[in-house]
Amino acid sequence: MAPTIRDIARVAGVSVATASKGLNGKGRMRPETRERIVQTARDLGFRPNRNARSLTSGRTYTVGLLTRNGYGRFTPALLGGVEDALSADTCSLLLCDARRDAVRERHYIDALAARRVDGLIVTGRETDPAPRVGRDLPFPVVYAYTVSADPADTSVTVDDEHGGRLAVRQLARYGCRRIAHLTGPPSYAAVRDRVTGARAALAEESLDLPDSRVVYGPFSEEMGFTHVRRLLERDPEIDGIFCGNDQIARGAADGLAAIGRRVPDDVALVGFDNWTLLAASTRPAVASVDMNLYRLGRVVGETLLASIDGTVTPGISRLPCSIAVRASCPAPTGDDPVWTSDAPLVPDA
Amino acid sequence: MAPTIRDIARVAGVSVATASKGLNGKGRMRPETRERIVQTARDLGFRPNRNARSLTSGRTYTVGLLTRNGYGRFTPALLGGVEDALSADTCSLLLCDARRDAVRERHYIDALAARRVDGLIVTGRETDPAPRVGRDLPFPVVYAYTVSADPADTSVTVDDEHGGRLAVRQLARYGCRRIAHLTGPPSYAAVRDRVTGARAALAEESLDLPDSRVVYGPFSEEMGFTHVRRLLERDPEIDGIFCGNDQIARGAADGLAAIGRRVPDDVALVGFDNWTLLAASTRPAVASVDMNLYRLGRVVGETLLASIDGTVTPGISRLPCSIAVRASCPAPTGDDPVWTSDAPLVPDA
DNA sequence: CTGAAAGCGCTAACAC
DNA sequence: GTGTTAGCGCTTTCAG
Numbered sequence: 154m155a156p157t158i159r160d161i162a163r164v165a166g167v168s169v170a171t172a173s174k175g176l177n178g179k180g181r182m183r184p185e186t187r188e189r190i191v192q193t194a195r196d197l198g199f200r201p202n203r204n205a206r207s208l209t210s211g212r213t214y215t216v217g218l219l220t221r222n223g224y225g226r227f228t229p230a231l232l233g234g235v236e237d238a239l240s241a242d243t244c245s246l247l248l249c250d251a252r253r254d255a256v257r258e259r260h261y262i263d264a265l266a267a268r269r270v271d272g273l274i275v276t277g278r279e280t281d282p283a284p285r286v287g288r289d290l291p292f293p294v295v296y297a298y299t300v301s302a303d304p305a306d307t308s309v310t311v312d313d314e315h316g317g318r319l320a321v322r323q324l325a326r327y328g329c330r331r332i333a334h335l336t337g338p339p340s341y342a343a344v345r346d347r348v349t350g351a352r353a354a355l356a357e358e359s360l361d362l363p364d365s366r367v368v369y370g371p372f373s374e375e376m377g378f379t380h381v382r383r384l385l386e387r388d389p390e391i392d393g394i395f396c397g398n399d400q401i402a403r404g405a406a407d408g409l410a411a412i413g414r415r416v417p418d419d420v421a422l423v424g425f426d427n428w429t430l431l432a433a434s435t436r437p438a439v440a441s442v443d444m445n446l447y448r449l450g451r452v453v454g455e456t457l458l459a460s461i462d463g464t465v466t467p468g469i470s471r472l473p474c475s476i477a478v479r480a481s482c483p484a485p486t487g488d489d490p491v492w493t494s495d496a497p498l499v500p501d502a
Numbered sequence: 503m504a505p506t507i508r509d510i511a512r513v514a515g516v517s518v519a520t521a522s523k524g525l526n527g528k529g530r531m532r533p534e535t536r537e538r539i540v541q542t543a544r545d546l547g548f549r550p551n552r553n554a555r556s557l558t559s560g561r562t563y564t565v566g567l568l569t570r571n572g573y574g575r576f577t578p579a580l581l582g583g584v585e586d587a588l589s590a591d592t593c594s595l596l597l598c599d600a601r602r603d604a605v606r607e608r609h610y611i612d613a614l615a616a617r618r619v620d621g622l623i624v625t626g627r628e629t630d631p632a633p634r635v636g637r638d639l640p641f642p643v644v645y646a647y648t649v650s651a652d653p654a655d656t657s658v659t660v661d662d663e664h665g666g667r668l669a670v671r672q673l674a675r676y677g678c679r680r681i682a683h684l685t686g687p688p689s690y691a692a693v694r695d696r697v698t699g700a701r702a703a704l705a706e707e708s709l710d711l712p713d714s715r716v717v718y719g720p721f722s723e724e725m726g727f728t729h730v731r732r733l734l735e736r737d738p739e740i741d742g743i744f745c746g747n748d749q750i751a752r753g754a755a756d757g758l759a760a761i762g763r764r765v766p767d768d769v770a771l772v773g774f775d776n777w778t779l780l781a782a783s784t785r786p787a788v789a790s791v792d793m794n795l796y797r798l799g800r801v802v803g804e805t806l807l808a809s810i811d812g813t814v815t816p817g818i819s820r821l822p823c824s825i826a827v828r829a830s831c832p833a834p835t836g837d838d839p840v841w842t843s844d845a846p847l848v849p850d851a
Numbered sequence: 852c853t854g855a856a857a858g859c860g861c862t863a864a865c866a867c
Numbered sequence: 868g869t870g871t872t873a874g875c876g877c878t879t880t881c882a883g
Contacts, residue, residue, distance in 0.1 A: 155615075155618075155640055157875090157876055157877085158876065158877060158878095159876080159877095167853075167854085168853065168854045168855075169854085169855095169876090169877080169878095170853075170854055170855075170856090170878080170879075170880095171852090171853055171854065173877065173878055173879085174853090174878090174879090177878085179878090179879090180852085180853090180879095181852065182852055182853070183852065183853095186852080186853085200612070200615050200616050200640075201616060201876080201877075202557075202616065202618055202875095202876055202877070203616045203617050203618075204553040204556055204557060204562065204617065204618060204876085204877095205557055205859090205875075205876035205877045205878090206876080206877055206878075207553055207859090207877095208551075208553060208554055208557065208858090208859040208860065208861095208875095208876080208877070208878090209858075209859045209876095209877060209878050209879080210859090210877095210878080211859085213553065215596075215617075218597070223578065223582075224573075224577065224578035224581060224582075225578070228573065228578070229572065229573035229574070229577070232573060232597070232599075233572070233573075233599065236597070236598075236599055243613070245596050245597075245598070245613060245617065246596065246597045247564075247594050247595065247596055247597075248567070248581070248585070248594075248595045248596075248597050249585075249594070250581075250582065250585055263549070264592070264594060266504075266549050267549050267550060267551065267552045268552050268553065268564075268594065269504075269551055269552075269553060291504055291549075373783065374783040375783065378785075400779075400783070403783075404783075407785075430749070431780075434722065434723040434724065434749070434752075434753075436727075436756075506859090506860055506861085507860065507861060507862095508860080508861095516869075516870085517869065517870045517871075518860090518861080518862095518870090519861095519862080519863080519869075519870060519871075519872090520868085520869055520870070522861065522862060522863085523862090523863090523869090526862085528862090528863090529863095529868085529869090530868065531868050531869070532868060532869090535868075535869085550860080550861075551859095551860055551861070553860085553861095554859075554860035554861045554862090554875090555860080555861055555862075556861095556875090557859095557860080557861070557862090557874095557875045557876065557877095558860095558861065558862050558863080558874080558875045559861095559862080559875090560875085
């Protein structure tokens with residue numbers, strides 16, 4: 154059995170109360186007593202039981218992370234940021250995956266409540282407003298990437314409009330004048346927001362993005378591969394394409410190669426997600442919008458810690474994106490935020 | 503504040519002990535009393551504090567998951583299996599990412615010990631024997647995917663040799679007779695094991711894999727793209743290639759297309775990892791060895807639960823792979839285990 | 852300066 | 868059947 158504070162007290166020849174104070178650097182006592190206590194604890198390999206401590210303190214220094222639909226490509230970066238933010242307060246993360254199942258979700262919420270977590274982070278793969286995770290929960294909740302449909306909740310997500318703006322600005326700076334958009338299903342808020350952003354930015358350059366040059370489809374390579382060719386057949390003047398993710402961009406790059414168009418000379422390409430593994434391997438490498446998910450995770454963690462401390466900030470906050478420049482659209486970036494590297498993370502897969 | 507068992511007892515008009523027994527279905531008491539207690543608990547939204555309970559029970563029903571070098575592409579599937587296995591015992595997962603840093607690792611181990619986790623799972627991106635996580639830890643440890651250098655520890659990993667056998671058998675069944683291997687750095691045990699397996703399987707078919715047809719390099723598309731062409735220049739008779747992962751396979755497919763070789767008619771291809779997002783999008787789609795990581799996770803979880811119960815199984819156990827058949831090598835699979843789908847998981851990214 | 856005592860939320864013997 | 872008591876490991880008044 155692991156030694157308890159009583160063992161320390163006994164061996165050090167003091168009372169339990171003194172041992173406690175000694176170990177926690179509280180109260181006042183003769184330095185030699187404290188030293189003796191600490192030394193004894195070290196000798197016995199004493200490790201205070203945090204669960205016991207949380208009984209009195211009321212804090213468990215544990216937060217839940219509930220993902221609503223599995224761990225995806227976005228999870229690692231987000232998780233890294235969350236962990237780093239929380240580690241500042243030596244909080245640990247309890248993981249739960251609801252797998253699109255409301256019953257599972259409920260079950261996990263209960264389990265987390267029974268463990269008296271200090272807070273909860275809810276994440277999911279879409280930025281669309283989603284039903285909140287429960288009402289009157291006994292801990293603060295922050296939604297990460299996904300946003301709660303209830304404006305009284307706290308959500309932190311990506312500014313997809315900004316991402317859309319960055320993408321087309323990069324194309325425009327490269328000199329593109331007839332820009333098209335190949336993207337995912339319009340049922341995604343992210344997809345719609347990016348279109349909105351793209352149009353706004355183009356308008357500032359006196360350019361436009363007519364409906365005829367926007368193609369919605371699945372978020373897949375296949376989509377990019379087939380539709381890029383149709384698009385250029387219909388409208389051979391297109392000289393730049395904003396792709397809704399890097400898979401589409403890759404398909405588009407291959408499709409352009411197949412019809413003998415050079416990238417970026419004839420048609421420039423900008424993707425989204427900056428999934429380096431894919432974007433950097435495309436021929437040529439694809440410039441891409443980065444959602445700064447590590448930073449998102451940090452902000453989420455910090456927001457949750459603040460909520461736990463009583464400072465709640467209801468509403469949705471949207472963090473800006475960056476642009477990762479690569480050969481498919483090699484223009485200077487102007488004042489736009491530039492992505493450089495995954496800094497403190499082990500990159501990708 | 504959340505109601506405590508005392509609140510329940512008071513409201514239900516019984517003692518705390520009776521309330522406890524009533525709620526846990528223990529002891530014997532008048533059914534109506536039990537009913538009253540349970541009903542009161544429901545009314546007050548009582549949620550027993552598991553931390554308090556674990557003080558007496560000695561069990562926290564929490565296990566740590568320590569990843570040594572970040573969350574990769576393999577993590578989600580593994581994690582899913584682990585979660586499912588542990589949920590059978592209503593265990594929760596505490597997440598830690600050591601990020602290749604021994605100090606961080608030590609720190610996390612301490613934190614987990616302080617939380618009195620019932621057990622620990624250690625995972626990492628390589629199957630190479632790695633230094634064990636600590637000595638004389640106060641809880642059982644199971645290594646997942648990564649294996650401990652100490653044979654007294656319990657490790658569960660992938661049978662890469664079997665994977666190598668499956669890959670070349672699939673090629674052989676398609677009719678390939680001059681098989682080559684494009685793979686990652688030989689510093690990886692996984693890389694060497696797969697070569698061993700491939701050679702063993704080929705020998706059974708009276709075929710071989712001479713050193714001249716094995717190329718080591720980085721695990722990247724670029725590697726496949728450039729080396730497949732050199733390889734076929736040197737040895738134009740090659741009719742099948744076993745690729746060390748799906749990125750290499752993809753590069754190889756593109757490289758073959760670039761020199762006008764048809765896949766699979768001229769050269770068949772089998773990859774490794776069965777990373778569907780990549781493998782299924784390659785033109786043509788790439789057949790690939792699947793490591794059954796979800797199942798690995800389950801076995802790891804079950805093994806850990808057994809260890810917690812006192813049944814330890816030291817040593818390394820290696821689980822077999824499956825083969826996912828796709829257009830790049832469309833042969834019947836014989837008796838080999840076939841991959842069908844990610845079953846209970848939300849697939850990929 | 853140090854220690855006795857009470858209590859955090861819950862469980863488990865053992866009385867009544 | 869139900870309640871009293873003690874105790875899990877630790878913190879925290881408050882006396883001494």
